[in-house]
Amino acid sequence: MHCGKRMLYEKPQALTPPRTDVVMMTPWLAPIVWNGTYNIDILNAQFQLRGVRIGLAMFAIKKYVVFLQQFIETAEKFFMVGHKVNYYILTDRVEEVHQYNFKLGEGRQLFTLQSPTYKRWQDICFRRMEMIRNYTRDRFINEVDYLAVADIDMQFSDDVGVESLSELFGTIHPGFYNLSRQSFTYERRAESRAYIPPDEGDFYYAAGYFGGTTEEIYKLTNYCHNGIMADRKKNIEALWHEESHLNKYFIYYKPTKLLSPEYLWDNRMGIPGFLKRRRFVAVPKNHNEIRNKRSIKEKQRASKNAKH
Numbered sequence: 001m002h003c004g005k006r007m008l009y010e011k012p013q014a015l016t017p018p019r020t021d022v023v024m025m026t027p028w029l030a031p032i033v034w035n036g037t038y039n040i041d042i043l044n045a046q047f048q049l050r051g052v053r054i055g056l057a058m059f060a061i062k063k064y065v066v067f068l069q070q071f072i073e074t075a076e077k078f079f080m081v082g083h084k085v086n087y088y089i090l091t092d093r094v095e096e097v098h099q100y101n102f103k104l105g106e107g108r109q110l111f112t113l114q115s116p117t118y119k120r121w122q123d124i125c126f127r128r129m130e131m132i133r134n135y136t137r138d139r140f141i142n143e144v145d146y147l148a149v150a151d152i153d154m155q156f157s158d159d160v161g162v163e164s165l166s167e168l169f170g171t172i173h174p175g176f177y178n179l180s181r182q183s184f185t186y187e188r189r190a191e192s193r194a195y196i197p198p199d200e201g202d203f204y205y206a207a208g209y210f211g212g213t214t215e216e217i218y219k220l221t222n223y224c225h226n227g228i229m230a231d232r233k234k235n236i237e238a239l240w241h242e243e244s245h246l247n248k249y250f251i252y253y254k255p256t257k258l259l260s261p262e263y264l265w266d267n268r269m270g271i272p273g274f275l276k277r278r279r280f281v282a283v284p285k286n287h288n289e290i291r292n293k294r295s296i297k298e299k300q301r302a303s304k305n306a307k308h
């Protein structure tokens with residue numbers, strides 16, 4: 001029996017892997033998503049049947065609003081095209097964000113949500129976990145089935161579709177996919193709740209893109225935020241902020257799907273042969289200019305002027 005539309009495609013093989021140059025499965029049997037390992041038509045049809053709703057949350061705090069336009073415009077071209085999508089922009093500059101008049105495709109909506117801001121950029125990163133937890137509990141859980149959380153200093157340059165979705169997914173960091181545990185920049189001080197012993201850990205995951213069902217994202221962000229607050233009481237800050245806590249979580253609550261570095265690339269790493277697509281790519285930024293109120297250059301200029 002088939003209901004209406006017949007779908008024709010090549011029969012999957014039991015003995016011939018679609019790719020032999022990359023690993024497609026973790027030891028806990030979570031797929032690692034690479035180009036050429038899946039058929040997007042099958043996946044689209046399956047997700048379409050369920051009418052899934054997908055949320056994409058990102059932070060535009062202080063100067064990071066400059067990344068918003070390119071982020072949304074490229075997401076409209078490449079992110080979950082053909083599915084129901086809610087963008088959630090968490091910002092301290094609601095008025096400014098309202099000025100943009102994004103033209104969105106059918107079934108796609110954009111919401112601007114108030115977020116507190118913090119003096120230190122590190123605190124902005126840390127507090128993303130708390131904000132996502134709260135908004136997931138109070139809102140996202142009622143509006144979407146899956147939620148992805150992304151850095152905003154990024155742009156889409158190829159498809160990110162439903163092949164990437166699962167109960168809990170993490171992205172292999174583009175700087176660490178082929179490195180040893182010892183080279184991972186996990187938190188190594190035992191006092192921190194993000195501590196990972198040298199003989200544990202699977203991959204080094206990037207905090208710039210992760211997601212899952214809203215239930216799973218609530219658990220993840222709640223765990224990370226609680227760890228961050230416990231550290232704060234002890235006056236310790238994990239090496240890579242919320243990313244350290246995320247990596248801790250993923251050791252014990254393993255992702256059910258892993259995204260290959262196709263899903264978070266940085267062109268400064270070149271383009272290795274195994275990388276067939278670059279779907280979500282870092283936008284180069286001057287860290288000092290964008291993160292601080294006044295850049296070091298401005299400060300130098302100011303102090304020079306003061307001396308004259």
Ligand SMILES: CC(=O)N[C@H]1[C@@H](OP(=O)(O)OP(=O)(O)OC[C@H]2O[C@@H](n3ccc(=O)[nH]c3=O)[C@H](O)[C@@H]2O)O[C@H](CO)[C@H](O)[C@@H]1O
Pocket residue numbers: 058059060061062063064121124125150151152153206207208209240241242243264290291
């Ligand atoms: C690709 C990747 O894995 N990036 C991680 C990395 O790099 P990054 O150096 O890329 O961090 P970042 O500067 O992009 O900050 C993370 C995100 O916080 C938001 N933001 C930050 C500062 C600010 O003033 N306003 C603002 O809105 C914004 O959405 C930004 O994308 O390390 C950070 C913490 O150290 C986070 O773990 C990032 O997820």
Ligand SMILES: [Mn+2]
Pocket residue numbers: 151152153208
């Ligand atoms: Mn970033």
